Amino acid sequence: MSEMIANLxxxxxxxxxxxxxxxxxxxxxVGTLIGVLPGVGPIATIAILLPITFGLDPTGALIMxxxxxxxAQYGGSTTAILVNIPGEATAVxxxxxxHQMAKQGRAxxxxxxxxxxxxxxxxxxxxxxxxxxxxxxxxxxxxxPAEYFSLMVMGLCFxxxxxxxxxxxxxxxxxxxxxxxxxxxxxxxxxxxxxxxFPPLADGIDFAVMAMGVFGFAEVLRNLESPESRDVVRTKxxxxxxxxxxxxxxxxxxxxxxxxxxxxxxxxxxGAVLGPFASYTVEKxxxxxxxxxxxxxxxxxxxxxxxxxxxxxxAFIPLLTLGIPPNAVMALMVGAMTIHGIIPGPQVMTxxxxxxxxxIASMWLGNLMLLIINLPLIGLWVKLLQVPYRLMxxxxxxxxxxxxxxxxxxxxxxxxxxLFGLFGYILIKLGFEPAPMLLGFVLxxxxxxxxxxALIISRGSFYTFxxxxxxxxxxxxxxxxxxxxVIALLPSIAKxxxxxxxx
Numbered sequence: 252m253s254e255m256i257a258n259l260x261x262x263x264x265x266x267x268x269x270x271x272x273x274x275x276x277x278x279x280x281v282g283t284l285i286g287v288l289p290g291v292g293p294i295a296t297i298a299i300l301l302p303i304t305f306g307l308d309p310t311g312a313l314i315m316x317x318x319x320x321x322x323a324q325y326g327g328s329t330t331a332i333l334v335n336i337p338g339e340a341t342a343v344x345x346x347x348x349x350h351q352m353a354k355q356g357r358a359x360x361x362x363x364x365x366x367x368x369x370x371x372x373x374x375x376x377x378x379x380x381x382x383x384x385x386x387x388x389x390x391x392x393x394x395x396p397a398e399y400f401s402l403m404v405m406g407l408c409f410x411x412x413x414x415x416x417x418x419x420x421x422x423x424x425x426x427x428x429x430x431x432x433x434x435x436x437x438x439x440x441x442x443x444x445x446x447x448x449f450p451p452l453a454d455g456i457d458f459a460v461m462a463m464g465v466f467g468f469a470e471v472l473r474n475l476e477s478p479e480s481r482d483v484v485r486t487k488x489x490x491x492x493x494x495x496x497x498x499x500x501x502x503x504x505x506x507x508x509x510x511x512x513x514x515x516x517x518x519x520x521x522g523a524v525l526g527p528f529a530s531y532t533v534e535k536x537x538x539x540x541x542x543x544x545x546x547x548x549x550x551x552x553x554x555x556x557x558x559x560x561x562x563x564x565x566a567f568i569p570l571l572t573l574g575i576p577p578n579a580v581m582a583l584m585v586g587a588m589t590i591h592g593i594i595p596g597p598q599v600m601t602x603x604x605x606x607x608x609x610x611i612a613s614m615w616l617g618n619l620m621l622l623i624i625n626l627p628l629i630g631l632w633v634k635l636l637q638v639p640y641r642l643m644x645x646x647x648x649x650x651x652x653x654x655x656x657x658x659x660x661x662x663x664x665x666x667x668x669x670l671f672g673l674f675g676y677i678l679i680k681l682g683f684e685p686a687p688m689l690l691g692f693v694l695x696x697x698x699x700x701x702x703x704x705a706l707i708i709s710r711g712s713f714y715t716f717x718x719x720x721x722x723x724x725x726x727x728x729x730x731x732x733x734x735x736x737v738i739a740l741l742p743s744i745a746k747x748x749x750x751x752x753x754x
Contacts, residue, residue: 392597574599
């Protein structure tokens with residue numbers, strides 16, 4: 252306990268510097284803005300803003316990017332409640348009861364409940380990260396190349412199962428991401444592979460180029476084809492703070508949502524996205540009168556919003572302790588760390604304690620800032636919701652092009668981004684989810700490196716991955732990976748999975 256307090260005091264010392272407070276505030280403000288404006292999302296925003304972080308120190312850059320992520324979770328609820336459009340995927344459930352509350356003249360109470368529930372869940376999740384950080388990092392130090400490879404295989408299997416839509420399509424996206432990660436120069440021989448003699452591909456596909464294209468440009472194209480329809484609530488927002496009766500109704504859903512979201516957030520794939528859905532289902536089943544849900548039940552806002560923010564923050568646990576990104580946003584964070592010369596994994600805590608604990612401390616500050624940003628600025632967010640898409644998207648595209656050109660000052664990067672944008676749009680139209688591809692791409696090089704290291708140590712024997720006596724952890728991880736895939740493919744489970752994602 253004393254060690255954790257000492258570590259947190261180190262973290263607050265880092266996070267409370269003027270520069271880091273300013274970057275945390277900028278991240279939270281931009282994240283909230285992105286969450287409020289439907290059709291952009293945190294993945295696209297972080298991809299777009301990656302080039303800006305090049306001039307910052309690694310700790311400040313990651314604090315800002317983290318602020319954008321959990322800020323978007325907060326902001327998404329504002330749009331869901333006021334306009335009935337989820338600003339972010341995790342805010343889909345909030346539209347069901349939040350918008351109904353707004354129509355009944357209780358928009359302020361819905362917004363206040365969402366903000367306070369998110370604040371509580373975020374604080375609890377921050378404490379959980381701080382408590383689990385050191386033990387998990389010590390466990391991860393026992394991992395050799397074989398264990399790391401098996402862990403990444405398990406993570407990708409979870410990503411396949413928890414991705415929306417067809418398991419086969421998600422598997423294809425993972426494999427495509429792994430394949431794209433091999434483009435460039437071979438790690439050991441220095442030979443070029445799959446470059447087709449094209450010099451710009453000699454160093455491989457740039458992470459920022461791919462992420463910005465598939466998530467930034469493609470998202471713009473997808474939104475432009477959708478007709479604008481915004482049912483902005485015309486009634487008064489009313490008081491923002493819930494009364495005692497509202498608080499009594501919300502306490503248990505907030506506690507349950509925090510536990511559910513925090514647990515699912517650690518899972519690779521769509522864990523953080525599933526949290527609010529799971530919380531809503533639990534609250535509906537536990538309610539004395541389930542018919543109230545969908546008609547303005549405050550529990551339908553409090554539980555999912557708490558789960559949403561808890562999951563957004565516990566997603567940092569596998570990233571910071573193991574270096575394994577559980578979702579597409581965390582994959583972008585891995586990319587940002589790599590760009591700044593930091594190798595994600597258990598060594599981060601020992602080699603970069605300022606960064607590790609500074610990020611954790613900044614999460615608590617970020618939650619406090621988001622509470623301050625969200626509630627007093629509701630009027631401003633309502634005004635922003637009236638900005639038409641046709642004015643927003645040209646500005647976003649111009650900003651993307653300037654940002655990606657500034658990375659290497661290479662016009663070919665802008666062309667590649669546009670190609671990936673078109674490719675991402677085609678994937679979306681064909682029903683393929685791009686997020687697993689990004690996970691596969693980010694983990695691909697690391698997986699190849701660990702695979703080769705393990706085979707060199709074992710003199711080319713693949714038995715090293717399932718050797719119970721020498722590598723029990725590796726064997727257990729591979730068994731879990733296979734079990735997850737087999738269970739997900741069982742007809743009854745597959746049918747239930749499809750029903751959940753359809754719902």
